[in-house]
Amino acid sequence: MTSRALLDALAKERDELRRLVYVPGLHKCAKCGCVTISTAINAETGQFRADNQPQACPNGCGPMWPVTERQAGNEMADRCEQAERERDEAKGE
Numbered sequence: 884m885t886s887r888a889l890l891d892a893l894a895k896e897r898d899e900l901r902r903l904v905y906v907p908g909l910h911k912c913a914k915c916g917c918v919t920i921s922t923a924i925n926a927e928t929g930q931f932r933a934d935n936q937p938q939a940c941p942n943g944c945g946p947m948w949p950v951t952e953r954q955a956g957n958e959m960a961d962r963c964e965q966a967e968r969e970r971d972e973a974k975g976e
């Protein structure tokens with residue numbers, strides 16, 4: 884395998900792994916915690932797709948980070964626990 888072919892194969896593998904690791908279109912600001920979901924529409928076909936291009940924080944903090952599936956899962960678990968605590972407080976338990 885030539886060096887060029889190896890580089891192309893590694894780039895392809897990197898792109899496939901990136902697709903599996905990050906939540907499509909989801910970005911989070913490390914400074915203020917703002918989360919955005921970006922989609923792009925194809926004007927000719929009307930199809931939507933996740934916009935995975937780098938995003939800037941709408942609050943002016945700078946660049947945002949893509950969110951991994953693990954981060955999104957942990958965030959969801961934290962929100963479920965918070966909701967259960969609030970439910971129990973509302974019940975007076």
Ligand SMILES: [Zn+2]
Pocket residue numbers: 912913914915916917940941942943944945
């Ligand atoms: Zn921000």
